[in-house]
Amino acid sequence: MPTVSAVNLTTPLLLLLLWAIHPSMATNWLSLARLPRSRPVSGDAPCARLRGLSSGQVGVCRARGEVMESVRKAAEMVIEECQHQFRNRRWNCSTTPRGINVFGKVLHQGTREAAFVHALSSAAVAMAVTRACSRGELERCGCDRKVRGVSPEGFQWSGCSDNLSYGVAFSQTFVDEQERAKGLSAGRPLMNIHNNEAGRKAILHNMQVECKCHGVSGSCELRTCWKVMPPFRRVGAVLKERFDGATEVRLTRIGSRTALLPRDPQVKPPAARDLVYLAPSPDFCHLDPDNGIPGTAGRRCNGTSRLAPDGCELVCCGPGYRAGRAEVVQRCSCKFSWCCSVRCQQCKNTVTIHTCRV
Incomplete structure (x- = not known):
């Protein structure tokens, strides 16, 4: 039997073994929120030393290092918003004091809580990167210049519309990377990919329009408008509603492919914006240090x-x-x-x- 040092760490067999032991490694990048602000999160050496990133995410970090500061901000956004939305629930998004599992092992099962965090995480990355684009902080993107012309409402599209398409594309590349690497024939990768996309759609379906009036004495004879993302608090609230109405699903083979269908056949299939989960949640009542559950004593x-x-x-x-x-x-x-x-x-x-x- 080979020793550990003799094993090729890039072999598919070992990656499959790591997936079996740590089925929710895809959310470990949230540990970037623990890094001090003064520590760089890009460049070959820093990328390789970032704990919690998969090998594919390290590759993204090296290739697109300018975006990684936005990813760090996204990790901070996720923790803050999760704790706000669940502040009155048994599981209140409490974090562990150290390590790459920010929320403990709560996300290692296919629960509603895991569904919410995956959706919120993919949305946070898309929003943080899009904001950086609009602020001119990234070389490869800027404002969305495709929003031009006159709208059906009669106002002129102008200004700096948020380039959400760039932020969504990066979120798909970075957040979904490990799910795609594991293959989309197993339940958890399919669940995570679905919820990741639901998070991004929560932004898309809540985009807002801001306008500026032009004319004599503020007469607003002409309006120029641009598209902006909703506040992240709004996205969190939308996903919290989806959490409460999440659909329990099971892995089902349909011909040559697999899909997630409702466990209850009388329940309609979930829409792309809905959250789905595979396993019931623990009660979160009692202290469980091994899984990072603090219990509710003293709350x-x-x-x-x-x-x-x-x-x-x-x-x-x-x-x-x-x-x-x-x-x-x-x-x-x-x-x-x-x-x-x-x-x-x-x-x-x-x-x-x-x-x-x-």
């Missing part, structure tokens, strides 16, 4: 709500919750001073705080 919850996701009965699971009194300092008696400041007093109030029992 604050809403003691006045029974049905909302942040309600104590839903968040705290079996152990229940307790109420305590705490003193908080808040701004009060605020007055506007001419010109132009607001002066407030500091008031102490005693409030009831509900927390999950340990």
Whole structure:
């Protein structure tokens, strides 16, 4: 039997073995968010040393290094937005203190949570790269010059429209790379590719139009307009809605190909913008360090709500919750001073705080 040092690390057999051990390595690039801002993320040597990137993603880094700072920003966007959208859920996108598995092993199964993070990640890369294009930070792209002429509404297309097509193309190249490398005949790669594309479509279907008026005294006789991406918060909210309505699917062979079809035959097949998942989620109630699940013990919850996701009965699971009194300092008696400041007093109030029992 060969020793580890004698194994060719690029052999398909070993790549398949690594896929079996770490089925969600495609999201490990999120660990770029842990890098200090002063550390470069491009160039042959830095690219090879970036933990969490697949061999194909290292190749993208070397070939298109100017874009990698946008990828780092995208990783930061994913963590921040995930934690905002799930702040009141049992799984609140808590991160591990170190390592390349930013969300622990929660994403190593084909759950709803994995579906959401994949969709959010592909959208974040597309948006971060597109923003860099519009700001003139990248040599290979700029504004979308294809948006020209007069619109059916009668305004003139002009200005710097966001070049979303370039950002989407890079997201497909970078984020989808490892899924394509594994082949699209297995359930997880197909699931991840579908959800990655759903994330990018959440941007496309929520593009906005900004305009500027031209004319005497602001008469707006002529309007020039351009297309801009929605705020990332909006994209996160759309994908959160898709998470709540995600479709459980199973791998099905149709003739010579495989596809993901609803596990329940009475459920309609998911659309391209829908999220899909293969496995039920854990309950996230109890501490599970091996999988990066902190549990809900000690979490604050809403003691006045029974049905909302942040309600104590839903968040705290079996152990229940307790109420305590705490003193908080808040701004009060605020007055506007001419010109132009607001002066407030500091008031102490005693409030009831509900927390999950340990």
